[in-house]
Amino acid sequence: MFYREAGDFKTTYADDSQTFPIKFDRYRYYLVLAVAFGVIPFIINDYWANAVLLPFLIYAIAAIGLNILVGYAGQVSLGSGGFMAVGAYATYKLMTSFPDVNIFFHVIIAGGITALVGVMFGLPSLRIKGFYLAVSTLAAQFFLVWLFNRVPWFYNYSASGQISSPERTVFGYAVTGPNAETWVAYLFCLVFVTISAIIARNLTRGASGRRWMAIRDMDIAAEIIGVNPLKAKLTAFAVSSFFIGIAGALFFAVYLGSAEVGDTFGTTKSFLLLFMVIIGGLGSIFGSFAGAAFLVVLPVLLKNVLVAGLGWPTDTAAHLEILIIGGLIITFLIAEPHGLAQLWRVAKEKLRLWPFPH
Amino acid sequence: MSDTFLYGIEVVMNGLMAGVLYALVALGFVLIYKASGIFNYAQGVMALFAALTLVGIMEGQVPFSHLINAIFGTNIHHFGWEVPAILAIFLTMGVMVLFAYLVQRFVFRHLVGQEPIILFMATIGLAYFLEGFGDLMWGSEIKKLDIGLVQGASVWFEDLTSGLGGDGFYGFYIDVLDVTAAVVAVILVVSLTLFSQYSKQGRAMRAVADDHQAALSVGISLNFIWILVWSIAGFVALVAGIMWGAKSGVQFSLSLIALKALPVLMLGGFTSIPGAIVGGLIIGVGEKLFEFMIGPMIGGATEAWFAYVLALVFLVFRPQGLFGDKIIERV
Numbered sequence: 001m002f003y004r005e006a007g008d009f010k011t012t013y014a015d016d017s018q019t020f021p022i023k024f025d026r027y028r029y030y031l032v033l034a035v036a037f038g039v040i041p042f043i044i045n046d047y048w049a050n051a052v053l054l055p056f057l058i059y060a061i062a063a064i065g066l067n068i069l070v071g072y073a074g075q076v077s078l079g080s081g082g083f084m085a086v087g088a089y090a091t092y093k094l095m096t097s098f099p100d101v102n103i104f105f106h107v108i109i110a111g112g113i114t115a116l117v118g119v120m121f122g123l124p125s126l127r128i129k130g131f132y133l134a135v136s137t138l139a140a141q142f143f144l145v146w147l148f149n150r151v152p153w154f155y156n157y158s159a160s161g162q163i164s165s166p167e168r169t170v171f172g173y174a175v176t177g178p179n180a181e182t183w184v185a186y187l188f189c190l191v192f193v194t195i196s197a198i199i200a201r202n203l204t205r206g207a208s209g210r211r212w213m214a215i216r217d218m219d220i221a222a223e224i225i226g227v228n229p230l231k232a233k234l235t236a237f238a239v240s241s242f243f244i245g246i247a248g249a250l251f252f253a254v255y256l257g258s259a260e261v262g263d264t265f266g267t268t269k270s271f272l273l274l275f276m277v278i279i280g281g282l283g284s285i286f287g288s289f290a291g292a293a294f295l296v297v298l299p300v301l302l303k304n305v306l307v308a309g310l311g312w313p314t315d316t317a318a319h320l321e322i323l324i325i326g327g328l329i330i331t332f333l334i335a336e337p338h339g340l341a342q343l344w345r346v347a348k349e350k351l352r353l354w355p356f357p358h
Numbered sequence: 359m360s361d362t363f364l365y366g367i368e369v370v371m372n373g374l375m376a377g378v379l380y381a382l383v384a385l386g387f388v389l390i391y392k393a394s395g396i397f398n399y400a401q402g403v404m405a406l407f408a409a410l411t412l413v414g415i416m417e418g419q420v421p422f423s424h425l426i427n428a429i430f431g432t433n434i435h436h437f438g439w440e441v442p443a444i445l446a447i448f449l450t451m452g453v454m455v456l457f458a459y460l461v462q463r464f465v466f467r468h469l470v471g472q473e474p475i476i477l478f479m480a481t482i483g484l485a486y487f488l489e490g491f492g493d494l495m496w497g498s499e500i501k502k503l504d505i506g507l508v509q510g511a512s513v514w515f516e517d518l519t520s521g522l523g524g525d526g527f528y529g530f531y532i533d534v535l536d537v538t539a540a541v542v543a544v545i546l547v548v549s550l551t552l553f554s555q556y557s558k559q560g561r562a563m564r565a566v567a568d569d570h571q572a573a574l575s576v577g578i579s580l581n582f583i584w585i586l587v588w589s590i591a592g593f594v595a596l597v598a599g600i601m602w603g604a605k606s607g608v609q610f611s612l613s614l615i616a617l618k619a620l621p622v623l624m625l626g627g628f629t630s631i632p633g634a635i636v637g638g639l640i641i642g643v644g645e646k647l648f649e650f651m652i653g654p655m656i657g658g659a660t661e662a663w664f665a666y667v668l669a670l671v672f673l674v675f676r677p678q679g680l681f682g683d684k685i686i687e688r689v
Contacts, residue, residue, distance in 0.1 A: 076475055128673050129685075131397050131474070131628065135620045136673060139666035150657035220687055267617065271482060278479050312428040315498060320425075323490025329483030334468040337476050 002351040019201055036190055041183040049182040054255045056296045057189040058247050063276040063288035064200045065243025070274070071282035072204055073236035074216025075125050075133060079140035081269035083241050085261050086114045086144060087248030089154050092163045095176075095253065096156060103168040103175055107192070107249045114245020115238040117144075122237030126230060129219075141270055148261040164258030176253045185254045192250060196243055201285050203239065212236050213283075244273075279332050281341025290340035298325065368530045369650045370643050375536035377642020378543045379601060383619035384626065384634035385547070386594040391628050392567040393587040396466065396477045400485035402616025404454075404592060407492040409599030409608045411453050413503050414496040415446040421495045443505035447596070454592030455585075462585045489613060498610065503603035539601040546597060547635060550590070559586060621665035625672055627682025636680060641665045 008023045010016040020026040044053065066080050090110035095103065121140040125133055148154050155163050167177025174180040175188045203209055211232040214222035223229050252259045259265070272295065280291020299321055306317035336342055350357070383401060390398040414421065418437040427433055441449070461484065469480055515532050554560035565573040566583045574580060602612055619638075626637025645664045653660045678685050 124670055124674055128670075128677050131478070132624055132673055132677060132679070134478070135624050136666070136670045138617070138620060139663065139670045142663035142666050146659065146662045150659065274479070275482075278476075310428075313424070316424045316428050316494065319490045319493040319498065321490070322486050323494060326483045326486030326488070326490060330465055330480055330487065333472075333476055333480045333483065334465070337472055 002354070003348050004352060019198075019205075033194070036194075037187070041187055044183050044186055046182050049186055050255075051300050052296060053186055054189060056293055057186075057193045058250045058255055059273070059276060059292040059296060060193055060289050061196045061250070062244050062247035062273050063280060063292045064196055064285060065240045065247065066273050067277045067280070067282065067285070067288045068200060068204065068212070068243070069236050069240035070277055071284065071287075072209060072216060073212040073233065073240075074219075075122075075233060075236060076130075076274075077137040077240075078134055078267070078270050078274065079121060079137035079144075080244050080273045081265045081267060082141040082144035083114050083118055083244040084248030084251060084269060085148055085265035086117050086241075087111060087245030088252035088259055088265065089148050089163065089261075090114065090245065091249040091253050092156075092165065093154065095166060095168060099166070099168075102170060103253065104170060106168075107246055107253070110249040111242045111246040114248065115242040118237045118241025118244075119234050122234055122241075125233050125237070138267070138270075141267055145261050145265060160260075162258050162260045163252065165253040168253075176257065178257070180254070189250055189254060192246060196246065197285060197289075200239075200243065204285065208232075208235060208239075275329060279329065279339055281339030284339070284341035286344060287339050287341030290344065294340065295325075298328070364530075366647070366650065369646045371530060371532060372536070373643035373646030374639055375533070375540055375642070376646065377639040378536075378540040378635075379598070379638075380615075380618050380622045380642055381635045381638025382539070382543045382546070382594065382598045382601065383615050384622040384638055385550070385631065386591040386598070387619060387623055388628065388631055388634050389550075389594065390587055390591050393563055394466070394566075394584055395474060396481060397474065397628070398591065399478065399481040399616060400488055401591065401595060401619070402613040403485040403488045403492070404457075404595035405599040405602065405615060406608070406610070406613040407457075407488050407599075408450055408454055408592065408596040409503060409603040409612060410492045410496045410501070412446055412450045412505075412596070412600065413501045413603070413608050415449050416441050416443060416505075419496060424497055425494055447505070447600075450596055451593060454596060455589045458585050458588030458592050461588055462581065466584065467581070485613070485616075489610075493610075500607045500609040503600065503608050505600065505604070533605075535601070535605055542597060542601065543635075546594065547631065551631065559583075563587060618665070621669035623679070624669040625679055627679030629683050630679070630681035633679060633681030641668065644668055 003022055003024050005022055010021070015021075018026075020029050040053070062080065062084060066077065069075050069077050087110045090113040091103075091106050094101070094106040094109060098106070117140075121137065124136055128136055149161065155161055165176040167174050167179060169175060170184070170188060173184045175184055204212070211222070211227045212235075214225070214227050215229060215232045215236075219229055222232070248265070252264070256264065276291035276295050277288065278291070279294055280289070281287025302321045302324060303317065306312050306320060307314055312320075332339070383405065386401045386404070387398055390396055390401075413419075418439045418441065420426070420434050420437060423435050465480060465484065466477070469477055515530060554564055562573070562578045563583055563586065565576070565578055566580060570580060573583075598615070599608075599612065602615060606612075622634060622637040622641050624637075625640060626633025626635070645661045645668075648664050649658070649660050673679070
């Protein structure tokens with residue numbers, strides 16, 4: 001009944017190769033966009049924005065970036081926390097050095113800087129593969145965090161070693177700083193998420209995406225059919241770090257407002273992003289959103305149930321929380337190794353025939 | 359001999375001792391990776407869990423007391439007895455064997471044939487689970503682990519070597535505990551090697567490492583071997599937990615030693631027991647020397663990343679590590 005292609009005739013090539021070829025899917029996509037841009041900004045409140053919506057949007061960008069590297073190009077990375085830190089510190093330096101430039105450009109340039117750093121740490125991937133590569137990306141993680149901790153130039157010689165974002169405006173509305181209103185911050189992040197998702201979706205179904213997937217499936221075979229592994233791997237690192245850098249910039253400037261590199265961008269963050277990608281589904285843009293949503297909502301839900309609902313002490317609840325998250329990850333990997341995206345695909349197939357499955 | 363040179367030697371000696379401890383953790387990784395192809399990220403948390411359990415049993419803590427108190431509103435914490443160290447170690451070992459069985463039964467049996475990355479993620483999930491479980495069971499406050507190991511500087515060694523330098527030199531500083539750890543590590547490695555070379559189970563273990571299918575076809579029970587391997591890894595984790603716990607208290611940061619062991623593995627190769635030892639020593643000496651000589655110039659605390667960067671540079675020239683199996687790729 002839903003997701004039927006019957007009766008939906010394509011008369012041009014452009015129609016045939018669009019992102020959502022099925023009519024129902026397309027309308028659903030427009031509806032989601034309309035709700036996200038047109039309804040939520042009016043009904044948003046501080047609690048929902050800070051606990052759920054802003055982290056969800058920002059993590060979604062980061063998860064898309066990591067998914068390009070891990071899911072499409074097959075290069076496992078545990079250094080994404082470090083790359084988020086690069087994005088954050090790059091925006092901080094740009095915001096304080098060029099206060100007249102719009103923050104929109106700062107975030108984009110911060111993404112570009114992160115892409116450069118990502119390419120630098122991606123270079124060993126040409127020699128090192130598999131687990132060895134995964135572990136060696138931890139070098140990026142530890143080195144970058146140490147760098148931002150120890151070189152005072154990066155945090156403008158502030159006494160606490162923290163960075164905090166000054167007030168910047170877009171179209172006269174404050175996006176960062178203490179006076180920023182929630183709906184402005186939300187819309188600002190939403191714009192970035194939408195653009196990132198569209199770019200990522202089109203990159204991955206185009207020529208570069210095919211090159212990445214060829215490298216992922218078997219790099220030697222890909223090389224033989226004419227994919228340049230140097231270019232393919234490094235572009236994957238560049239694009240992935242670009243998105244992760246943007247996510248880091250937004251995470252620091254818009255969401256947190258101030259950050260301390262070891263706490264905010266440590267290995268925990270790298271693993272969290274990797275979990276999002278795996279639980280959401282490797283090699284799927286929708287999966288990045290689903291994984292981000294799942295891992296943002298779950299702790300909030302657990303905290304509400306255990307602390308507010310049952311009145312447990314916070315530390316016991318926190319222990320139970322990581323226990324449950326760990327258990328859920330294992331359960332997920334056993335029950336559905338292809339993640340939430342696969343569940344969604346199955347649901348679509350079922351809905352297509354529903355209510356007459358034969 | 360100049361004093362700086364003597365201090366350099368002291369740094370190298372301490373580096374060697376630290377390296378032995380890294381190697382101890384790395385050993386557990388290598389064992390599981392060889393036998394089942396699983397890269398067990400949870401090894402560090404297993405060390406933490408083992409140490410927590412040991413302390414908990416010795417002090418007679420009530421397991422899950424915080425949870426019970428939270429649910430029933432009671433206030434219990436200790437049984438009121440104390441268990442001698444030896445007995446507690448045996449009981450803890452029992453817990454680790456039970457853990458090995460449960461992991462095998464409920465997690466990895468269902469994941470046979472999955473891609474290595476999925477298995478790796480499962481062990482990260484396991485690490486989270488075990489961390490939460492350990493904290494929930496025994497509480498998360500820092501605990502002192504005291505099973506009678508001697509600690510502190512070796513006065514004898516300091517006196518012996520104080521004549522080497524000038525007036526400002528008081529001899530080499532070496533912690534007795536580090537020496538104990540080194541001796542224990544050597545014993546552990548030798549006995550593990552003997553076990554895997556000469557005992558029936560050890561041979562079966564190596565057969566499984568070589569080829570799962572072939573091992574199955576000559577009648578080796580994969581299930582049993584995997585439980586055995588996880589138990590041995592649990593034992594190694596217990597030893598590592600005791601050593602590190604005695605040194606710096608049993609606390610969450612103990613689980614981070616897994617992160618210290620990873621570059622050791624990269625350097626030595628994931629599949630080689632001697633590699634873990636040599637890699638550990640190189641990393642231990644390397645990071646201490648680097649911190650001693652270059653560290654002050656660039657802001658210190660270089661230990662956080664030096665090992666990784668060293669391993670990374672090394673891998674670019676030798677992608678399988680020092681002693682790892684040669685990576686042969688076929689299309």
